[in-house]
Amino acid sequence: MSVLTPEAWQAVALSLRVSVWATLVSLPVAILVALLLARGHFWGKSLLNGLVHLPLILPPVVTGYMLLILFGRRGPIGSVLAEVGIVFAFNWTGAALAAGVMAFPLMVRAIRLSIEAVDPRLEEAAGTLGASRIATFAVVTLPLIVPGILAGAILAFAKAMGEFGATITFVSNIPGRTQTLPSAIYAFLQVPGEEGAALSLVAVSVAISMGALIASEILAARIARRIGR
Amino acid sequence: MSVLTPEAWQAVALSLRVSVWATLVSLPVAILVALLLARGHFWGKSLLNGLVHLPLILPPVVTGYMLLILFGRRGPIGSVLAEVGIVFAFNWTGAALAAGVMAFPLMVRAIRLSIEAVDPRLEEAAGTLGASRIATFAVVTLPLIVPGILAGAILAFAKAMGEFGATITFVSNIPGRTQTLPSAIYAFLQVPGEEGAALSLVAVSVAISMGALIASEILAARIARRIGR
Amino acid sequence: DEVVVFAAASLKNALEDVADAWHEETGGTATISFAGSSALARQIQAGAPADVFISANVGWMDTLEEDDLIIADTRRDVLANSIVLIAADPDAAPVTLEPGVDIAGLLDGGRLAMALVDAVPAGIYGKAALTSLGVWDDVAPQVAQADNVRAALALVARGEAPYGIVYATDAAAEPAVKVVATFPADTHPPIIYPAALTTGTDDPDAADFLDFMSSPAAAPLFERQGFKVIE
């Protein structure tokens, strides 16, 4: 691997930051949505489910534009959030938002599958022992779905590390601010003779994600053993 | 929704074909890989796992290039397959391959989670009743993971409907042959003033995927009831 | 303090050199976001913090000008490019691009790699050129459209397509392809990279960068990458 330029290191650092935040922040939301979809019976469930899958269905560029329209400085949501000091537009937070949105369906699906696999009779048992539905979720369901949460998180992290289309469309490709690894790779691929540089970045990206993947597998195996599977 | 041009309808038809094939063909492979990852203990398991996740980690363009290098006419795999009459380059099959590869990690993860949720004691019981490991998989594990397979398939289908970067890089955009909906949408978005046309296609894409999504949810609910959850 | 430049992706190497030179000379820093012209233009429409926009085609610059998003009197055409016909075969014979040229025959069942012919500038120019040569209808079914020029170039370089149409700048940098013809300038609209300050800019350095970019000092840096500098 050739030595990376400072700009490339910036992209690496930013991608890590973006992916970690995208994963961590969307995780609780994903758990909630997965719970609603797995156990809820409410009007509009199909709609919610569709909405969650939207970023998967749409070409990433379209998702990026939608984010731009909604969360841009002048967008209906973006302008409101800007007043309380939250700015996504052309900011690393926007890259995290894009990555989070793109990864969201993957995360929700993994967690939802895990929730659906939990034996509802255990939750009933917790109920008879005095645990409210929320407490039951916290002390029975949640620990039992940790493998699924981990799977969802690692999928989301990997996806966030690779997300390009929506990110570059939403927050552009500003070095040090919104230039993630994939955007940097893209930029290198747009000009002649820079394939080598692109390849180094690909290697860094793969190394990071593989590391995370292996760590998550080891963790998952340990947890599975604890749960007694 | 404005009335679509014949070319747009072609893109719709092709996207459907590509997504259905991508899903159906990769499904058995995904089941096998998920099984290996969930239940196998072998050298190189981490490697396989990493490989499966690669299309998620890499920017789609990079995946597209890799496909081009491997499965192109002159690629090491592509040239061999060409001899037996399988051509991916500039063909809708190539679009399906790209979509399948991009969707593969999602499918594998969903199925793997389901396999891990199957009580191994049921598989043991099947063993004592004379079912070999393969038979046990076919008559016990497989039926029990149908919800996971369905989830994986619908994720893959949705992803295939939205996949753009890898597809266009690998098989480019030949109207009627390789122009999928996302390519068409992307093309419309590149020129000023064509947002309306892009939007009609987005609407069609969303409608198809939502239909598939709702159908899969209904099916999954019915199956879950049969399994007795 | 930091000039934010939104520039078409194909300018990456040249513009980075220019930015370095500008920094040497003035101490100013330019941060450049490279992406597709359409994406950048839309971002500017959405209020992106860009000071300078350099587009790979005239259309998006026109759109921004109509929307009053660029300062019209700072708009200038900075660079020009040409499109060429390239072949995968290093021994391919040169082609004379005259009206009625039998490109379809040349392809011999293979594909002609181009950028998206209705969406991406290089593709639009190529289509115009082939149309004016009167061969577009013959060739059209054979065309494989990539989402950008580099991808079209890669298709030829990998031997997937025997021929392709790309910018001269891209062809020059790729040893695996052979330029077999250059499209005459009169067969297509001028291939021009316009640049301008955005109306949102409040950075005095931005104008300086724009001027430096179109100054003789920057010219060799662009020319090194194969661009023609417009005086």
Next chain:
Amino acid sequence: MSLTVRLRHAFGGFTLDVAFEAPAGITALFGRSGSGKTTIVNAVAGLMRPDEGRIVAGDTVLLDTAAGRFVPPHRRRVGYVFQEGRLFPHLSVRQNLLFGAFFAPRGAPREDLGRVVDLLGIAHLLGRRPGMLSGGEKSRVAIGRALLAAPRLLLMDEPLAALDEARKAEIIPYLERLRDETEVPILYVSHSLPEVARLATSLVAIDAGRVVRAGSTTTVLADPAAVPVLGHREAGAILTARVVRHHADGLTELAASAGPIYLPTVDAPLGATVRVRIEAHDVIIAREPPSAISALNVLPVMVTEIAEGSGPGAAVGLQAGEDRLLARITRRSVGTLGLAPGVACYAILKSTSVARRDVGAGDRAV
């Protein structure tokens, strides 16, 4: 505190339609497999919403379909020992045991972990996860978990089915103490009539979703007509007696109203009142007082009623002082001995045929 249950619910081919009262103490639900016992218990726990019904515990209405009232399970504070364990696989045995205590209200009267653990013989398992336990170990942990939840109501669905006799013999006295010392009503599902007879204050016999017999255990068990319902082998009445003396040879002398009886050491202080279940088939009737016989207990009794079934046997109700006994003898013997209501005779009981598990601590409600 007492529990009133009225339920009607239809599953496919099965209809449950029951109403009964469970007073303080242990109420046994007794019935064949598939008769609806678990369904009743689930409804009381709030895990099943019946088509129609009303369940009241003390003065709390837990369910009233007519009034649209349904208290969710976690507010009912029942301790439920499930028929199939349902231990939390991700928690250690200790955490499983303390699960309910964690959610119990602060002031609730609480069992001591150490005491319950010792009773159940699971001290060496505290650090394990349920996946690594044997079948009987799991069911002991499940019992402990329910006991430690400070419940206002205990539901036990065949809690001892997976346990060996020795272990049962250790747990039963504990349940007796619970019955006698606390206010917690216990619904107790069991197939074992000896267990029921020993533990239950009242008994509800269920068949095919209907209550076929209900009442205080002593009354139901001493009723010769109930014998076919409860099963021949299992019939037997309950005698109440006072501990008079612990003899040196290990026998305890008890005073029943009909006379002294001798049993293997009864674990109760002098003066305590105990319940002794005498299985009907363990009673021999003689017209003359027998001599030189290994059975130590011979009580003068009088025949009160004779119920002859279809088989060769007959259930003979006997008045023994103030208590009632049930004897199951052959119809042939009824003839040869000339038994008839009003006939005076002797009941012979072996000391050792009254197994320890059939001697229970006295039950206030009796």
Next chain:
Amino acid sequence: MSLTVRLRHAFGGFTLDVAFEAPAGITALFGRSGSGKTTIVNAVAGLMRPDEGRIVAGDTVLLDTAAGRFVPPHRRRVGYVFQEGRLFPHLSVRQNLLFGAFFAPRGAPREDLGRVVDLLGIAHLLGRRPGMLSGGEKSRVAIGRALLAAPRLLLMDEPLAALDEARKAEIIPYLERLRDETEVPILYVSHSLPEVARLATSLVAIDAGRVVRAGSTTTVLADPAAVPVLGHREAGAILTARVVRHHADGLTELAASAGPIYLPTVDAPLGATVRVRIEAHDVIIAREPPSAISALNVLPVMVTEIAEGSGPGAAVGLQAGEDRLLARITRRSVGTLGLAPGVACYAILKSTSVARRDVGAGDRAV
């Protein structure tokens, strides 16, 4: 066919180290909760690979750790009734039942679905899924599934624990027939000594991972010294007798070697040999022949040995003709009656105290 088992395996704190022989017929594994019964059965089924061991069924070596041999479960053709059901949730009851038959080799001797279904009383459940069954219904389906798998070896881990007495009474004769009419050896785990005594050809008592007593059931049960191991309440010997006459009043007259005995109708043809389990606590010893007593059976016997335990009871071995009986009486009675080895006396048995479940079809191996 017979089964030889030798196993050594250590789990955390528990070590299993057993060796026993299971001849054709039913071999009971008897022992307290957590003693290692399920572990043994799992090893025989191939679901657990012990640290060390050798298991041979007939002339097939199923496991030999020394030789590195391990036959995978699906090639062992065992019918395993698991302690916890393990029905396939996605299959109907019918499909569950036929699961094993589907995989059985073509020519394997097969049970008839209808017959098994009737026996188990699950005909009305065939179309249901296991999730909709009661506890006892599940365990009946599990029994059926194993029986219908055409097994060469049956493993039954507390198969009847969740069933009521009446249902047990229906299934036990079927298992007896299986024992007597087929070559299939059965390993039978149970906590219930009556069940074991009635069914088992041989008995292996396990305690804390070790075999503490093994041998033919008749021998082990008639051994006064085995009483503490098996539990006082459960002790009892087995008498072999021939059916002589079915009397009109519902009693069956049997000829035991020590004399005639009368029991409630025994469901066996004239001339058949039956096994009658006489619980030790049901036997009364008298020095003189009693008169005017409801017990119909009085057999002249001779005391062979007396085992006094720590408690108030004593186990008295009796020779009754060619059979052996066991009586559990108080030490006090041993004294007052002057019992000692060699003393002649009378054993009094009630007809009705021999419950139907304690009368079994004659077992070839006895």
